[in-house]
Amino acid sequence: MELQKFTYDNKLTNYFIWATVGWGVTAMLVGLTAAFELIFPNMSGEISWLVFSRIRPVHTNAAIFAFVGNGFFAAIYYSMPRLLKTPMYSKPLGNIHFWGWQFIILLAAITYPFGLTQSKEYAELIWPIDILVVLVWVVFGLNMIMTLVKRRVKHIYVAIWFYIATWVTIAILYIVNNLAIPVTWYLSYPVFGGIQDALVQWWYGHNAVAFFLTTPILGMMYYFIPKVANRPIYSYKLSIIHFWALIFLYIWAGPHHLLYSALPDWAQALGVVFSVMLIAPSWGGMINGLLTLRGAWDKVREDPVLKMFVVGVTAYGMSTFEGPMLSLKTVNALSHFTDWTIAHVHIGTLGWNAMMNFGMIYWLIPKLFKTKLYSVKLANVHFWIATLGMLFFSIPLYFAGFTQALMWKEFTAEGFLAYPNFLETVTQILPMYYLRAFGGSLYFIGALLFTYNVWKTAAQGSFMRFENDEAAPKPAPSPKESGHRKLEGRPLQFTVVALIVILIGGLIEIVPMYLVKSNVPTISAVKPYTPLELEGRDVYVSEGCYLCHSQMIRPFRNETERYGEYTKSGEVVYNHPFQFGSKRTGPDLAREGVKSLPNYKPNSWHYSHLVNPQILSPESIMPQYPWLAENEIDLSVTPKKINVMRTLGVPYPEGYEDQAVADLQAQYNKIAKGLRDGGIDVGDNKEIVAMIAYLQRLGTDVYNAK
Amino acid sequence: MSVIILLVIIGIVVAGLFLLGFIWAVKSGQYDDMYSPSVRILFDDATESTNEVDEKNSSTKSEIK
Numbered sequence: 224m225e226l227q228k229f230t231y232d233n234k235l236t237n238y239f240i241w242a243t244v245g246w247g248v249t250a251m252l253v254g255l256t257a258a259f260e261l262i263f264p265n266m267s268g269e270i271s272w273l274v275f276s277r278i279r280p281v282h283t284n285a286a287i288f289a290f291v292g293n294g295f296f297a298a299i300y301y302s303m304p305r306l307l308k309t310p311m312y313s314k315p316l317g318n319i320h321f322w323g324w325q326f327i328i329l330l331a332a333i334t335y336p337f338g339l340t341q342s343k344e345y346a347e348l349i350w351p352i353d354i355l356v357v358l359v360w361v362v363f364g365l366n367m368i369m370t371l372v373k374r375r376v377k378h379i380y381v382a383i384w385f386y387i388a389t390w391v392t393i394a395i396l397y398i399v400n401n402l403a404i405p406v407t408w409y410l411s412y413p414v415f416g417g418i419q420d421a422l423v424q425w426w427y428g429h430n431a432v433a434f435f436l437t438t439p440i441l442g443m444m445y446y447f448i449p450k451v452a453n454r455p456i457y458s459y460k461l462s463i464i465h466f467w468a469l470i471f472l473y474i475w476a477g478p479h480h481l482l483y484s485a486l487p488d489w490a491q492a493l494g495v496v497f498s499v500m501l502i503a504p505s506w507g508g509m510i511n512g513l514l515t516l517r518g519a520w521d522k523v524r525e526d527p528v529l530k531m532f533v534v535g536v537t538a539y540g541m542s543t544f545e546g547p548m549l550s551l552k553t554v555n556a557l558s559h560f561t562d563w564t565i566a567h568v569h570i571g572t573l574g575w576n577a578m579m580n581f582g583m584i585y586w587l588i589p590k591l592f593k594t595k596l597y598s599v600k601l602a603n604v605h606f607w608i609a610t611l612g613m614l615f616f617s618i619p620l621y622f623a624g625f626t627q628a629l630m631w632k633e634f635t636a637e638g639f640l641a642y643p644n645f646l647e648t649v650t651q652i653l654p655m656y657y658l659r660a661f662g663g664s665l666y667f668i669g670a671l672l673f674t675y676n677v678w679k680t681a682a683q684g685s686f687m688r689f690e691n692d693e694a695a696p697k698p699a700p701s702p703k704e705s706g707h708r709k710l711e712g713r714p715l716q717f718t719v720v721a722l723i724v725i726l727i728g729g730l731i732e733i734v735p736m737y738l739v740k741s742n743v744p745t746i747s748a749v750k751p752y753t754p755l756e757l758e759g760r761d762v763y764v765s766e767g768c769y770l771c772h773s774q775m776i777r778p779f780r781n782e783t784e785r786y787g788e789y790t791k792s793g794e795v796v797y798n799h800p801f802q803f804g805s806k807r808t809g810p811d812l813a814r815e816g817v818k819s820l821p822n823y824k825p826n827s828w829h830y831s832h833l834v835n836p837q838i839l840s841p842e843s844i845m846p847q848y849p850w851l852a853e854n855e856i857d858l859s860v861t862p863k864k865i866n867v868m869r870t871l872g873v874p875y876p877e878g879y880e881d882q883a884v885a886d887l888q889a890q891y892n893k894i895a896k897g898l899r900d901g902g903i904d905v906g907d908n909k910e911i912v913a914m915i916a917y918l919q920r921l922g923t924d925v926y927n928a929k
Numbered sequence: 930m931s932v933i934i935l936l937v938i939i940g941i942v943v944a945g946l947f948l949l950g951f952i953w954a955v956k957s958g959q960y961d962d963m964y965s966p967s968v969r970i971l972f973d974d975a976t977e978s979t980n981e982v983d984e985k986n987s988s989t990k991s992e993i994k
Contacts (some may be wrong), residue, residue: 230973305973378959378966388947395943399936419932426936462967463960470947474940490933593978690975698987755963 227375231304231589235317235689239297240584242325242673247580249332249740251667254282254645258660262653263810264844265837271335271850275769280335280347281374286572287345287435289328295439296324296363299386300717301587302446303370306380308694312369316362323359327352329637337766339409342800343424345431346400350411360397364390375694381462385442388470392434405408406867407860410761416871417795418485421803426477433473436571437539440579441465444512444536447583451528457514461507469503479550482559483777484803485792490637490850491552498550505543528624534610538574542567557632560773560807561623562652573613573666576833581609588677594684601676609669615662623655632781638785643821650842718895748928751873752920754887755894757864758856759917760907762910764800766848771803773814774921786822787814787922794925797873809845814922826894827901830914831926845889851911858884858908890916 260266260275261767267273304310311317329351334340336756340347344529348356371379403411415423419879449456456462477487478494484911513536513639516523522527549558558564585751589596630648633641642648752760763769777780790813796799814820824832829837834852836845864878869875894912898905954960 249983254968282953305975306970308973378962379954380966380970384954387950391946392943395939399939415932422932422936449967455971455973460963464961467947468953471944474943684979687978688980690978692973692975 225695225856226692227696228691229308229861231310231690231692232299232314233323233686233690235311235687236297236301236587237688238321239293239300240587240677242289242321243293243297243580243584244326244677246285246293247577248281248667248670248674249664250285250290251670253278253285255660255663255667257282258644258656258663260846261656261844262660264384264846267846269308269847269849271338271848273845274766274848275337276770276846277338279474279770280340280344280768281332283349284331284335285328287431288331289441289578291436291572291580292324293709294576294583295386295389295443296320297587298439298443298446298583299367302382302442302902303367303386305448306376306383307370307374308376308692309370309373311364312373315414316366319568320359320363320366323355323362327355327359330355337364338767340765341401341403341411341413342764342767342768342769342802343400343413344428344805346397346424346427348401349409350401350403350405351408353397356399357394359927360390360394361875364394377697380446381456381458381459381466382442382446384466385438385445388466389434389439389442391432392470392474396427396430396434400424404870404894406863410864411866412799412864412871414799414871414890416797416799417875418481418792419482420801421481422478422486422490423518424801425480429477429480430474432571433469433476433679437473438470440539440576441469441508443579443583444508444532444539447579447586448512448515448529448532448536451526451532451582451586451881452516452519452522454515454519456779457511458515461511465504465508465511469501469508472501472504479555480805481803482552482555483551483779484775484854485790485795485856493552495552499547502544502547505546506540509536509540512539521873527596527599527606528582528586530603530606531578531585531609534606535575535582536580538570538578540611542571542575545570556777556779557628558624559777560805561621561628562655562806563628564806566620566624569613569617569620573609573616577611581605584673584677588680589684591687592681592684594680594685596680597676597683601672605669605672605676608665608672612662612664612666612669615665616659617657617662619655619662623652623659626655627652630787631831632779634781641741642782643785646840646842649808649844653844684734696793702773746791746925746928749794749796749924751797751868751875751892754861754865754883755913755916756920757868757917758861758887759913759915760802761864762856762914763802763917766851768812769802769804771804771806771808771845772810772812773807775803776811782811785809787817787820788840788925790922791925794922797869799868812918812921814926815927816919816921816923819926826897826915826919827903830898830903830905830911833911833914848911852905852909854910855906856887856910856913858887861887 246737256266256273257275257279260278264275265448267275271277288674300311327348331348334349335347335353339349341349346353367386371383371387391909402414403633404414405411413420413423445456445462475497476494478490479498482491482495484491513533516529519529523533548554549563549567584597585602627648630651635641748752774795776786776789783789810822815822815824817823828839830852832840832845833848835847835849836843861883865875865880865883869879891908891912894916895905895907
């Protein structure tokens, strides 16, 4: 058969690599800043856009979507054409994908520090940017699917299966989790409320880990480890089993983020069972990756690229062992809300994701620039300080998590909490926070060495943009082949079908509207927020308070003793979005407003505490929020907020929007008068008063009914 | 908790898509040969790299559109 000639274009692979390098360093720098802010809370001073709670989403999003995302895009644009023996389908689509993605990241990095957020972890982007994400994702998918259609090789190598699963699943998850009704161009309320919203968010959240941080990187592993080691994968059959088992099991694991919450028990059990089962395919994959290197360990000793891959795959194995373990209810009871989770995810990102990215780039840059790596020695140094940095980061945090959880749970012989003051449990683990920042610094220095090394490598070579290759055309499908094979020969029809599949995701948007009815509370004492409290809630969301304060009291004696009655699902029905949180760097706030509980604080305390927490608790690691006393609420939006909330099923009476501002001001003046009488000079329409009103409302409804 | 029903439906639909993908893969003979694909990727390197597109021999132009 005659061979066809064609040319690969390395331009976008190269672009994606440099984007990975640049955003990787950025993500780590922001993360390091956040780590230091937890030790020196007033590092951000009066600069609102530098405060921990606003830059934490910048860090997580940059690490996930910018660093890891661009990394696997580079892998896809490099490996797919070579595996399928055809160039990527379209250069314009590729360019839109690249520049569109960078533009989205830039918008994220600008909007988060200004407090524009939906407050859903790893899905914080405001709604106009969400739409952009979906568009760019569709462009990426089209480019990938059409490349697949045009392939010259019949067999689709396992790496590509992982890429496809990534695209399909993220598209669906992202759309469902971001269903919301806009209030203004920067604000929207999610369609789901309370426990429903929490479930959707963590169904998304866990699958973002599964299909954005795991499957595409496994694709990378299955392509690059064999290529670099020049060995076939240990067992191709195992890789196929790994793939199908993994994607079938992963989509059900989400509820393990909501153990002991108000989520029904059967849903929690479902999440636990599937999470535990996940260990089988995950470890199958790890073993497959590591055993590929059997008989090649001499190469691993020499080659920093393979070293990175070995640590990467091992970290994958460690975090996929830890994941199922943390999903067991007994372990989760201890680990949830503590730094244990932070340690766990960093084994995943610093160990698995980043090491795979580093290894791939150390291998690809010399290849693309037709030269040798500038300094193998420097790469080895990077390998060691990155590995040590990761361990110095995570191990202290494991101890911090254990220590703090055990302190929370400890009772004295008389039956009182041994550490009734939450702050004691924080100061106890501060030394671990120092070590974490040290580990993070090491890791960051490693990333700088990496950048320098690949930069010098590129500078000493010259970029080979094109590569010519040849292959036999794919045999034409026989007439009696199945529908899918026929579709493959007709790109246009295939595109239409692909689009319909995506649109189904969009159509699902209509269904939730029928579900709104279920937001009717089962607890009659639970009433909607007053307009001022609603405004305060939006400030709470915008500042990112949920990143350090949970609003979910679990049914344990130590928690009900410390925080009051455990949280019921009927109490949170009007919460669009939910604010359970997933970490307690500070105490839980679910019942902050209940006067009969030990945590209750008067308005004036909240005012002083928000402006400068250290005045009241010198050892507190909460940052100052002085701008809350300066910024004003935009009263022109309040009626719109009421309207949107009513659409979502929150029972504000018809026409209440006209009265909302008057009600707001009445409540405002009452609180402000109290503050002014106490000698605090608070102005009109300040955010801080709205925030206080919201905090004082938290958890009170069921207590008032008693 | 009606949203859980929605999520279960979506979960089943996604799993169903995966199942169809799996059945297609098996039926179309993707997994007939469980050995050579793993070896083949080691020999798929391009024949030459260049900074010029080989206009005459390249099918890139027609591919790009």
